[in-house]
Amino acid sequence: MHHNSPDAKTNAATALAAFLFLAALAWVSIALVEPPRAVPEGAPASEFSSARALRHVRAIAQKPHPTGSEEIERVRRYILGELAALGVVAEVQAVEVVPRQASAGWPVLAARVQNIVARVPGTAGGRALMLAAHYDSVPTGPGASDDGAGVATLLETLRALKSGPPLKNDLILVFTDAEELGLVGARGFADEHPWMRDVGLVLNFEARGAGGPSLMFETSEGNGTLIRGLAAAAPHAVANSLMYAVYKRLPNDTDMTVFKRASAAGLNFAYADRITSYHTALDSADELDERSLQHHGLYALALARRFGDLDLGNLKSRDAVYFNALGPVFVHYSESWVVPLTLLVCLLFAGVVLAGLKRRRLSLGGMAAGVVAFSFAACLAVLVTTGVWRVARGLHAGYTLLPWQTPYDIWPYVLGFIFLTVAVFAAVHAFLFRKTSAANLSAGALLCWLALLILTTALLPLGSFLFAWPLLFALACFAFLLTSGEGSFESAKGLTLAALAAAPGVVICAPLVWMFFFMLGLDLGGFFMLLVVLLCGLLVPHFRALTARRRWLVPAAAALAGLCFVAAGLARASFDARHRKTDSVFYLLDADAVRARFVSTDAAPDEWTSQFVPAGAGKESLAAVFPWMPQQARGAEAPAAALPAPDVQVLEDRAEGDARTLRLRLASARRAPMLLFYVEPGADVRRASLDGRALLDEASRATGDSKNGLRVSFAAPPPEGLELLLETRADAPVRLVVEDLSYGLPEVPGQTFRLRPDDAMPAPSYRTSDTTVVRRTLDLSPPGRHP
Structure with missing residues (x-):
């Protein structure tokens, strides 16, 4: 041609x-596959209304409410009040959760958590259906989507369910604390609460942005029955098995990770568009796409009604392949079809x-x-x-x-x-x-x-x-x-x-x-x-x-x-009040030397951080403050604020043979919401416990990792403090660093600082954005072995 x-x-x-x-x-x-339209407040009582749920989000996400803060206490009272208004008796599960340090890298992430749990009896008993979301936020954002939307979804779903006939199965609602710190509240519920043994299926609701479709991105193993139920009940399911297959190979975790380890079947939901809001000041009720909240609710209500009336005793069946074809067309078939289909294509x-x-x-x-x-x-x-x-x-x-x-x-x-x-x-x-x-x-x-x-x-x-x-x-x-x-x-x-x-x-x-x-x-x-x-x-x-x-x-x-x-x-790339840049600065007070520094993890100062850490400030390693964070930062001298140092009391110090036992009480004199302590390398820690809970596992002792020290971060410590027990080699040097951390920068004597401009916000970080750290170091080495 x-x-x-x-x-x-x-x-x-x-x-x-x-x-x-x-x-x-x-x-x-x-x-x-965009989320469904929002539903107004005037919708029938039996329906999920995003407008009604959004009222909960606005009440919850007024300010950041990290674990241990005063604001999270207000949020907790609000949730308990809403449950009571729905005629549901709830309780607060207050428990100390102390995971064990498996290696000397990342610290033990421990906390005194206060989970909110409620149970609505079913008509037939059997295994229970559990709806879960976490009610804490990060300190750098008010948490409207992460996870105020999840909390609101549970409350509005419960209201809709209460308007109709009761479910056959018991319905358990769990609002976990300290998820952002490392799934700590979920661990407390799974390990300590007797209701966990009754759970047959968990529906968990999360977010990693401020909009987009709510994706069913994770299931438990053997999900065939669950996927068939999702396809039959959910009116707007958006999911694919590739996402699940990839996700389970990634190091990402949510509370569902803990519940799955406790042998519960589960479906995990999250929306993730506009990730720029994730863990930032933009995670507000005004920025939340109400349609995404409605999508959460459609899943929760439809699946609660379906699985709430099914036998949840054995939900395992062969995994399913599933995906969306032209939006609401949800294709699913057994994994057993994969090889025959591939052979057909090959032929x-x-x-x-x-x-x-x-x-x-x-x-x-x-x-x-x-x-x-x-x-x-x-x-x-x-x-x-x-x-x-x-x-x-x-x-x-x-x-x-x-x-x-x-x-x-x-x-x-x-x-x-x-x-x-x-x-x-x-x-x-x-x-x-x-x-x-x-x-x-x-x-x-x-x-x-x-x-x-x-x-x-x-x-x-x-x-x-x-x-x-x-x-x-x-x-x-x-x-x-x-x-x-x-x-x-x-x-x-x-x-x-x-x-x-x-x-x-x-x-x-x-x-x-x-x-x-x-x-x-x-x-x-x-x-x-x-x-x-x-x-x-x-x-x-x-x-x-x-x-x-x-x-x-x-x-x-x-x-x-x-x-x-x-x-x-x-x-089109510019910054304003709705499209903000991030910056970071925190205040570090060395209580021993009575010297202070402002430290920033930013590569260069902006017009706000330059008043704390000016251009040309020297570089330093964050590992000096947080040993598991090796990245570089910039620091500058600052006036020392009148802040009390963490309190450390030696309750017992005895040697027996080649072993030495130290029993200490650690507390934050200024009632900071986080207490951190590190036993520096060389102490040869053989055994360690915090309030009677072991900190080292067998693997750590067997591989000798404990010789590299011990690192613990504890959120919401009790006012009376924590009791730390250490068993070391009798002649080993022992240096203990104790820090307490609070949210917000302190008032510095003799200085006034400009407010952060509207086009900037704190960078997402628990420890290095708008925080105050007070540090002290103790040499607890035996006589003659001071390093």
Whole structure:
């Protein structure tokens, strides 16, 4: 066919129309997994109303309320009052939780927690259904989404359930304390409360942003029954088993982690769009997307009614593969189908290739070129988009000050990355179109799809759907075109059929690309473009038709569009009261030397932090204050505030043989909400306990990690203090560092500081943003062994 023939123009127009159709389909696929509309306060009593739930969020998220603070006491009273108003008797489970130090890296994260627990009796007994959320926040944000929305979901769900007939199963509600400190409240409930033994299923509600669909992102093992129940009951389920398969391999935890370890079945829900609000001052009720709260509630109420009336004694069955197809269409099937489906696709691929070779429509050399082209385009797309993002981030100095280093508006960058990926794919294949056929290049791309399918079937079977179904449709179309005569791949009819065959891939992949970006940010955006490359691999004939007349027009136009979108992202990047930059500063008082410092973890001062730590301030390691934090900081001398040091009393000091026992009482004289202490390396700690609870496990003693010291962070310590027992080698030197930490900067004698401007907020951190640390060091070594 001549490149300037009418057919070539028709084919190019058809290919362009196909791209526009698939782009529109991608937009529709994403729009269909958006959260449902908000429901007003006047909704029937039996329904979940986000407007009613939002009243709870506003009451809870007035200020930051971390564990041990005065504000969390107000929040606790509010929750207890709302439960009482609903006619439910609740109790506060006050318990000290002291996990054991398994290694000398991260400290033991302990606390005196106050979980709120309530139980609504069912009509038939049996295993109980538990709804869970945590009611503490981080100190740097008011916690409207994380996790005021979860608390509000439980309260509004309980109200809706109370308006109808009782459930057969008991309903347990658990509002955990100290989740943000390391799941401490959940540990206290799971390990100490007798109700945990009755739990058959847990529904846990979380957030990692301020909007977006509520994703069912984690389940317990053997989730087939749970997924069938989710599909049957939830009216707007958004979930996929790839997310679950990947999540369980990551070091991320929520309270559900603890409940699963206690052998409970569970479903975990969270929304994660607008991550810039996560753990910051922007996590407010005004910033919360009410639709996300409604999505939480739809899950909670529907699943409570379904599982509240089912036998929860044995929910385990084979894991399921599941995903959304066009939004509310929720596809699910047993994991046992994965291998047969993969074998079917492999057989179909082999048949297609053999038929193509026999008809001389395919060649092994041409297919090999297709594999190389596809693989090279994939690698180059990752490198180009990652490089462009790094350049863009370097051009805007403020991007280092963004919460989670994620722009507030990521869409210009996402679109820019997609166009750049299309440009790379088009350029690589335009070079080869004159050397081999579109059919060969298509077959090579599909072979790469097949390799990924086989790999995921072997290593990540729950994620195999991502490759199996798009490939199945693409191969069916490929087989038809192979048998339709010469030129069928590049005809208008062939291009139309190929676009329709690519539609399932777009429907499955487009929402995933969107979710990956809003959950994980732009730093990994280059890798997410691999999904775009995969989709391009289904459209090789279309690239051939578009580049037939002017080979480099499409790559150049796509690259220009991509760079324009990136430039638009840069142009829109500015800070104001709703789009704030982050900064950090904390105050450290050495009570022994009566010397103080302001310390900042920022790379450079801004107009507010410069009054504490000016430009040119020396660098220092945070490990001197928090031994498990080796990063660099900058510090400057500050006047010493009149703050009392932590109180340390030696209650007992005795030696017996080669062992020495020290019994100490540690307390915060200023009633700070956090007490930290470290036994420095060299003490050879053999045994340690806090208020009678062991701090070292067998593994730590067996591997000798205890010789590297002991590190403990305790939140909400009792006013009378904590009793620490140490058993060391009799002649070992013992140095103990004790710190107490409070939220907010102190009044410094003789100095007045400007307020933080409206376009800035504290960086997300429990210890290094707007905190005050008072430190003292004690040498408790035996006589003659002072270091």
